[in-house]
Amino acid sequence: MLIRQANDIRPSEITDRSVYLRRREFMIGAAALGFGGAAPAAAAGLKAARSSFSTDEEPTSLEAITGYCNYYEFGTGKGDPAAHAGKLTTDPWKIKVDGLVGKPGDYDFDDLVRDIDLEERIYRLRCVEAWSMVIPWIGVPLKSVLERIEPMGSARYVAFETLHRPAEMRGQKGLFQPLAWPYVEGLRLDEAMHPLTLLAVGLYGEKLPNQNGAPIRLVVPWKYGFKSIKSIVRIHLTQTQPQTTWNIAGPDEYGFYANVNPDVDHPRWSQARERRIGADGNSLFASRRPTLPFNGYADQVAGLYAGLDLKANY
Numbered sequence: 001m002l003i004r005q006a007n008d009i010r011p012s013e014i015t016d017r018s019v020y021l022r023r024r025e026f027m028i029g030a031a032a033l034g035f036g037g038a039a040p041a042a043a044a045g046l047k048a049a050r051s052s053f054s055t056d057e058e059p060t061s062l063e064a065i066t067g068y069c070n071y072y073e074f075g076t077g078k079g080d081p082a083a084h085a086g087k088l089t090t091d092p093w094k095i096k097v098d099g100l101v102g103k104p105g106d107y108d109f110d111d112l113v114r115d116i117d118l119e120e121r122i123y124r125l126r127c128v129e130a131w132s133m134v135i136p137w138i139g140v141p142l143k144s145v146l147e148r149i150e151p152m153g154s155a156r157y158v159a160f161e162t163l164h165r166p167a168e169m170r171g172q173k174g175l176f177q178p179l180a181w182p183y184v185e186g187l188r189l190d191e192a193m194h195p196l197t198l199l200a201v202g203l204y205g206e207k208l209p210n211q212n213g214a215p216i217r218l219v220v221p222w223k224y225g226f227k228s229i230k231s232i233v234r235i236h237l238t239q240t241q242p243q244t245t246w247n248i249a250g251p252d253e254y255g256f257y258a259n260v261n262p263d264v265d266h267p268r269w270s271q272a273r274e275r276r277i278g279a280d281g282n283s284l285f286a287s288r289r290p291t292l293p294f295n296g297y298a299d300q301v302a303g304l305y306a307g308l309d310l311k312a313n314y
């Protein structure tokens with residue numbers, strides 16, 4: 001088993017994270033003073049100022065973020081993505097943009113994000129399986145990419161697709177397929193345009209590791225993790241609500257909205273509490289922290305759902 005138990009994080013890793021956070025602050029301070037690129041420790045990484053949307057909670061270790069993953073294209077085990085995603089070719093990487101947009105096309109992924117300032121966003125991530133992490137993403141607001149491709153007035157939803165490439169994604173080979181491929185997800189256009197919605201290209205100051213969705217993935221911090229689709233190859237604007245992979249797999253268990261909601265239990269387990277990986281212990285009896293409505297982002301996003309029955313629209 002490659003994955004160490006979450007409760008055996010070494011003190012040195014905690015120090016690493018504190019150093020990382022101070023380094024980031026130094027960089028941002030330096031950038032403000034006009035020394036942007038001069039911060040030596042940051043020279044190899046992605047340059048990004050930390051967004052004020054960031055939480056000040058302790059980030060989960062890089063080791064846990066990259067070692068404990070859900071990415072079923074590489075297998076259903078938490079360690080499978082770390083073990084097998086290295087195989088994936090992420091350069092070149094094309095993204096098909098189609099549907100109700102003024103600027104459709106097959107884009108090189110860098111062209112879609114070019115000249116948009118990278119930001120660091122430290123977000124909570126709450127998986128529907130009742131565990132959570134804090135991840136220092138680097139990315140761009142999805143809104144700025146959507147504006148670039150010019151959604152038409154008739155567009156109501158944004159649909160996303162992950163790569164289907166069985167030759168490099170071993171979870172897509174063989175008789176037993178846990179999900180229908182390609183993995184697909186979607187958002188209402190207003191959710192997609194919300195300032196918290198991110199297209200991530202990195203984490204912990206470096207390019208995204210393959211197991212976390214290289215080269216580009218969605219991050220929607222107030223929704224269950226499965227909405228945050230990895231390794232995007234298609235962005236499609238539509239008038240009708242798109243199908244989503246986990247809803248196809250279990251319509252009673254996984255809705256289109258999938259807003260984090262401690263008051264709506266999964267049919268097979270409670271969503272009232274969660275286990276913070278690396279912080280809450282790993283045993284069955286370890287303490288769980290309360291799950292917050294909209295994963296703690298209610299102030300920013302609850303207004304998107306005014307008048308919507310959140311129990312019916314889970």
Ligand SMILES: Nc1nc2c(c(=O)[nH]1)N[C@H]1C(S)=C(S)[C@@H](COP(=O)(O)O)O[C@H]1N2
Binds near residue numbers: 230
């Ligand atoms: N293409 C694809 N995207 C995916 C998944 C997946 O299996 N395939 N898993 C989802 C789930 S369930 C979660 S919790 C998050 C996990 O992201 P992380 O492994 O980077 O923490 O990715 C989401 N995006």
Ligand SMILES: [Mo]
Binds near residue numbers: 070126
């Ligand atoms: Mo998840």
